[in-house]
Amino acid sequence: MALRVQIDPTDPAPIWRQIEEQVRQLVGAGVVAPAAPLPSVRDLARALRVNPATVAKAYQRLCEQGVLEVRRGEGTFVAAHVPRQDEARRRELLAGAARRYVAAAAGVGASQEEAVTSVRAAWADGLAGERGEG
Amino acid sequence: MSGSQGEDGVGGWVAAFSGSTVRYRRRLAVDGVTLKVSRGQVYALLGRNGAGKSSLVRCLLGQQRLTAGRALLFGEDAWASRPRAMARVGVVPEESDLPPDLDADTLVAWCQRVYPRWDDARVRQRLRRTGVPPRTPVNRLSRGQRTQLALTLALGHGPELLILDDPTLGLDAVARREVWDTLIGELADRGTTVFLATHDLAGVAGVADRVGILVEGRLALDEEVDALRARLRRRAAPAGAPWQALAPMGILSCQEALGGVEVVVERFDDALLAAVGGGPLEVQALTLEETFVAVTTGQAGGGAP
Numbered sequence A: 001m002a003l004r005v006q007i008d009p010t011d012p013a014p015i016w017r018q019i020e021e022q023v024r025q026l027v028g029a030g031v032v033a034p035a036a037p038l039p040s041v042r043d044l045a046r047a048l049r050v051n052p053a054t055v056a057k058a059y060q061r062l063c064e065q066g067v068l069e070v071r072r073g074e075g076t077f078v079a080a081h082v083p084r085q086d087e088a089r090r091r092e093l094l095a096g097a098a099r100r101y102v103a104a105a106a107g108v109g110a111s112q113e114e115a116v117t118s119v120r121a122a123w124a125d126g127l128a129g130e131r132g133e134g
Numbered sequence B: 001m002s003g004s005q006g007e008d009g010v011g012g013w014v015a016a017f018s019g020s021t022v023r024y025r026r027r028l029a030v031d032g033v034t035l036k037v038s039r040g041q042v043y044a045l046l047g048r049n050g051a052g053k054s055s056l057v058r059c060l061l062g063q064q065r066l067t068a069g070r071a072l073l074f075g076e077d078a079w080a081s082r083p084r085a086m087a088r089v090g091v092v093p094e095e096s097d098l099p100p101d102l103d104a105d106t107l108v109a110w111c112q113r114v115y116p117r118w119d120d121a122r123v124r125q126r127l128r129r130t131g132v133p134p135r136t137p138v139n140r141l142s143r144g145q146r147t148q149l150a151l152t153l154a155l156g157h158g159p160e161l162l163i164l165d166d167p168t169l170g171l172d173a174v175a176r177r178e179v180w181d182t183l184i185g186e187l188a189d190r191g192t193t194v195f196l197a198t199h200d201l202a203g204v205a206g207v208a209d210r211v212g213i214l215v216e217g218r219l220a221l222d223e224e225v226d227a228l229r230a231r232l233r234r235r236a237a238p239a240g241a242p243w244q245a246l247a248p249m250g251i252l253s254c255q256e257a258l259g260g261v262e263v264v265v266e267r268f269d270d271a272l273l274a275a276v277g278g279g280p281l282e283v284q285a286l287t288l289e290e291t292f293v294a295v296t297t298g299q300a301g302g303g304a305p
Helices: A015-028 A041-048 A052-064 A087-107 A112-133 B053-060 B082-088 B104-114 B120-129 B143-155 B173-190 B225-231 B243-249 B270-276 B288-296
Strands: A068-071 A075-078 B013-024 B027-038 B042-047 B068-073 B089-092 B161-165 B193-197 B210-215 B218-224 B233-238 B251-257 B260-265 B283-285
Touching: A015 A052, A041 A052, A041 B173, A052 A068, A052 B173, A087 A112, B013 B053, B013 B193, B027 B053, B027 B068, B027 B193, B027 B210, B027 B218, B042 B053, B053 B068, B053 B161, B053 B193, B082 B089, B089 B143, B104 B120, B104 B143, B120 B143, B143 B161, B143 B173, B210 B225, B210 B288, B218 B225, B218 B288, B225 B283, B225 B288, B233 B243, B243 B251, B243 B260, B243 B270
Parallel strands: B042 B193, B042 B210, B089 B161, B161 B193
Antiparallel strands: A068 A075, B013 B027, B013 B068, B210 B218, B233 B260, B233 B283, B251 B260
């Protein structure tokens, strides 16, 4: 089974952290449902062409945080009840994403007002899309 | 830095070079190389053609005598302990050393008799999966099939250490991918320690834990991949920005880019960047290929002991 995770070789974060963050985001956004199975360490390592130890480390950290759980002999699954993310960590992620967006907006010469309007529009679209799918 | 490092070579590291030097007549091929391969690690040895990669590999295999220094395998001298050590090692040499007129079936049967711990079912399953025909002589296999056969045979006796000398050399993109696939599968199953020389930087980038870069026989860099990503960074700055303020991070290169300058530093520091200020600018890590180019063209390094 595929998992929408992508390694960015120019991202300064270690690969295990990139995997950890992306899986957490997929779970947090509900793209991967609670209790859904995840690809095995071996399959995800092959798909991403990374060392299995790297994937194992990401999975292990997510297990410790209660995002994933290992069922012996069955594999790795999203936890039935994913705990809320640590508040400080959540703010950090949000601020990081905002910085990247501001850089992109400045790159196309957008004013602050235009950039904020764009976020509002994307937010409305995104929520509408989720309702449409659900 | 990685885990424990036992000095006896039993618990901590499985292979090591210490002041290793190889001289061929008047040419110095390897010049005082010191490095260690920890148990469970994937160590990638990089370098341009003729940088000394194959010489180092052959020293470890006990096929090349050192002019000075030591090469240790499982804590013992690699040259003296070769017959004992080879039972614990799997090897894929740069040029195939498989008998050209034998087929895969015959080679597998032969290996099974030689190695007490031979995993025949696994070997045959791997050959089927990678499409190596059982009855075709080695000299009529494609280069990719020959490499898969060599790699599968090298893994058949469950080696503690896998030594590969440029396993993807001369292979097309599909065959290269299959080699990395097989290797990733082995790492998932057994966590085998790997020491490999390679030119396939894109292929090895996600797989290696640690890289060494040889430049004209000397080890110009020896560092964990995660540490490299953390310290070698590229920063785009708009034209006129005071990029000189980044100097404490060690500026490796500074090039004019579209709409500004692109600065590469060798000791990135979040606090220093924050102190310099400068708005929401992208800071990127160097890819392994960019790191390799920077080191071999003499810009970066400093990771070697």
